Amino acid sequence: MNVNHHVLVPLGLVVLTGFLVPWLLVRARWAQQAPRLALGVWAACGAAFAAATALLPAQLVLSSASSHRLADMMFAFELPTVEQLLGLDGRERFALALSLAVLSMPAAAFVRRLARARRVRVRHAGVLRLVGRYDPALRATVLDDERPAVYCLPGRSRRVVVSSGAVDALTPAQLAAALAHERAHIAGRHHLLVAASEAFAAVFSRLPLARHGEGSVPLLLEMAADDRALRRCTRDALATALYALASGRAPRSAFAAGGPSAALRMRRILTPHSAGHPVLRGLMTIAAAGLAMTPLIVACCSFPG
Amino acid sequence: MHVRRLGELEAEIMDRLWAWQRPATVREIVDDINRGRRVAYTTVMTVADILHRKGWLRREKAGRAWLYEPVRSREEYTAGLMRDALGDSQDRPAALLRFVEVISDEDMDALDAALRAARGDHDPHLGGGSGA
Numbered sequence: 001m002n003v004n005h006h007v008l009v010p011l012g013l014v015v016l017t018g019f020l021v022p023w024l025l026v027r028a029r030w031a032q033q034a035p036r037l038a039l040g041v042w043a044a045c046g047a048a049f050a051a052a053t054a055l056l057p058a059q060l061v062l063s064s065a066s067s068h069r070l071a072d073m074m075f076a077f078e079l080p081t082v083e084q085l086l087g088l089d090g091r092e093r094f095a096l097a098l099s100l101a102v103l104s105m106p107a108a109a110f111v112r113r114l115a116r117a118r119r120v121r122v123r124h125a126g127v128l129r130l131v132g133r134y135d136p137a138l139r140a141t142v143l144d145d146e147r148p149a150v151y152c153l154p155g156r157s158r159r160v161v162v163s164s165g166a167v168d169a170l171t172p173a174q175l176a177a178a179l180a181h182e183r184a185h186i187a188g189r190h191h192l193l194v195a196a197s198e199a200f201a202a203v204f205s206r207l208p209l210a211r212h213g214e215g216s217v218p219l220l221l222e223m224a225a226d227d228r229a230l231r232r233c234t235r236d237a238l239a240t241a242l243y244a245l246a247s248g249r250a251p252r253s254a255f256a257a258g259g260p261s262a263a264l265r266m267r268r269i270l271t272p273h274s275a276g277h278p279v280l281r282g283l284m285t286i287a288a289a290g291l292a293m294t295p296l297i298v299a300c301c302s303f304p305g
Numbered sequence: 306m307h308v309r310r311l312g313e314l315e316a317e318i319m320d321r322l323w324a325w326q327r328p329a330t331v332r333e334i335v336d337d338i339n340r341g342r343r344v345a346y347t348t349v350m351t352v353a354d355i356l357h358r359k360g361w362l363r364r365e366k367a368g369r370a371w372l373y374e375p376v377r378s379r380e381e382y383t384a385g386l387m388r389d390a391l392g393d394s395q396d397r398p399a400a401l402l403r404f405v406e407v408i409s410d411e412d413m414d415a416l417d418a419a420l421r422a423a424r425g426d427h428d429p430h431l432g433g434g435s436g437a
Contacts, residue, residue, distance in 0.1 A: 010416065120400035124389055129312060130361070131321045131382045145383050149390040150404035178404050194399040218399070243420050244347040245405045246413065262405050263415035270423035 006067040007059045009074065012243065012293055018209045021289050026212040032268060035223040035279035039193065041286060042213050042220070047201055049209055051238060058095035058135035066092055108150040109199035117195060118155060125157035132161065140179055142167065148248040152182040154191040169248055175240035177233035184228035190221045222265055230269070231297040239269045314352045316343070319361065323379045328365070328372040 022045060025031055031038035055074070059067050066175075073080065088096065132141040140160040143149075148166040153159050160182045165176060185191075194217065200207075201214035229238055246262045318323050321334055335349045356362040364371040389401055 117400040120389070124386060124400065127382050127386055130316050131379055131386065143383055143390070144379070145387050147391065149387060151390050151401045153400075153404060161386075163387065163390070181404055182402070189427060190402060191399065194402070198399065221402075239420060239423065241309060241407060243416055246416055261412060263412045266416050267419045270419060284339060 005283045006062075006064075007056065009071055009293075009297060010052040010055040010059060013048055015287055016292060017049040017052065018204075018207050020292070021045050021285075022209040022212045024285055024289070026216060028282070030281040030285075031216070031220065032264070032280035034225060034282050035220040035227065037100065037279055037282045039217065039220050039224060041195065042217055042281070043196070045209055046196060047212065049207075050103060050106050054099040057102060058099040061091065061095045061098060063091060064096075075116065106199055106203045110196055113195040113199050113202075114192070117191065121153050121155060121157055125153055125159070128153075128159070128161065138162065138167075138175070138179065140182075148245050150178040150182060150245060154183050154186050154189065158186050160186070164217045165248070166245065169244050171237075171242055173233065173237040176246060177229055177237040178241045178245065180229035180232045181225045181238070184225040185221070188221075188224065188228070193217055193221060219261060219264065223268060226265055226269055235269050235272065239266050242266050242269070310354055311355075314348065315356055315361075318353060318356060318373075319379075319394065320374065322362070322373060324377050328367075328374040330367070330370045330372055331372065334373075 021041065024044075025038060025041060028038070056071070059070065072078075085096075116162065128141055128143070132143045134140075135142050140161075142161050143161055143163045145163040145164040147163060148169045149161075149163040150166050151161055153161070160179055162175070162179070166178070169179065197210075197213045197217040200210040204210040226238060242262055242265060317338055318334055321337055322329060331346065331350045335344060335346050336340065338344045353362060353364075353371075357364055357373070361376060362373045363376050364373045365419055366372075382401070391402065392403060392406060
């Protein structure tokens with residue numbers, strides 16, 4: 001058998017970030033208590049998985065010596081210099097092209113999603129500019145419609161929008177809470193993570209990382225925005241705003257799957273600080289996952305060439 | 306800055322035509338805007354032409370001037386935006402981030418229970434003044 005043992009590291013990373021960590025993360029209770037940490041782990045898993053899938057075919061193609069050098073650079077988080085890239089031999093160039101080709105699949109899906117969402121937003125903002133009225137006191141655009149709605153356009157045409165129905169239905173404190181939540185989405189550039197999770201789900205549809213991530217990331221983003229809003233408003237204002245807006249619209253069971261659960265968010269807003277140290281537990285999970293890689297790295301380094 | 310002014314002028318023109326609910330000439334629009342601030346006839350004419358090309362206004366010749374009229378009502382455009390806002394269109398990328406997503410009956414019940422429980426446990430003032 002002539003399989004290069006340097007394949008072990010990217011392979012281990014693929015298993016770890018594509019299967020194991022997502023499996024743990026989706027079951028972890030700390031994730032909803034420390035949503036930003038959990039989002040960080042999802043994002044890191046996505047990036048590491050994409051990198052590992054790109055390295056995997058390269059390591060299979062490369063000669064033992066050059067794949068060892070590649071592995072060394074990987075451990076040192078070292079990028080190749082221009083000279084090194086120019087001095088690549090034929091086989092190494094092929095490996096590089098292979099890596100880039102694999103990497104371009106999720107990257108292209110991500111860019112496509114962003115571009116499509118942006119087109120929708122630009123069109124929406126164009127109509128909004130003529131139909132809506134900017135309210136300087138709210139720092140939001142008001143849309144004349146009885147149905148209560150609060151939303152934001154993230155990205156370049158950023159703005160927060162409220163319907164007149166929402167202004168009527170909410171108390172000033174509730175409205176301020178909902179607006180703070182939307183501003184947190186914009187400030188945190190949450191649309192990028194949504195697009196990334198959608199892109200992953202489109203490219204790697206069967207992968208646990210993509211499947212669980214697509215479900216978890218939007219909900220965690222809502223929770224992160226809730227947390228940020230709570231710095232400026234009371235728990236009661238945010239929870240009752242959520243309730244008022246949710247109850248003001250027609251419930252539809254058909255679409256119920258998928259969307260971030262308002263009930264989960266509400267319970268979380270109303271019951272602050274559950275026992276335990278969610279962040280600590282989260283960090284320990286991450287550390288444990290990192291440790292799982294050690295044997296592979298040791299194995300890889302102790303058989304040079 | 307200049308582009309932004311034009312954008313504001315677009316909104317001002319649409320506002321008037323929607324409010325009047327009848328076709329109007331550029332002259333009428335200019336006169337009405339001039340009650341608040343100075344604006345050149347040619348500027349309004351240019352912007353009305355832009356709105357026509359963008360599909361917001363239709364126009365027909367009345368003597369030597371064009372009569373402009375909104376293609377659709379403000380309510381129709383608003384309804385389109387609300388469709389996006391309420392998440393009625395399912396198969397599109399997440400362009401907007403909503404405060405509340407579409408919600409199921411079961412979720413609504415759970416929400417109800419969560420709120421009632423919290424009010425009963427933590428803050429009796431909000432539950433209708435029943436006392437702790």
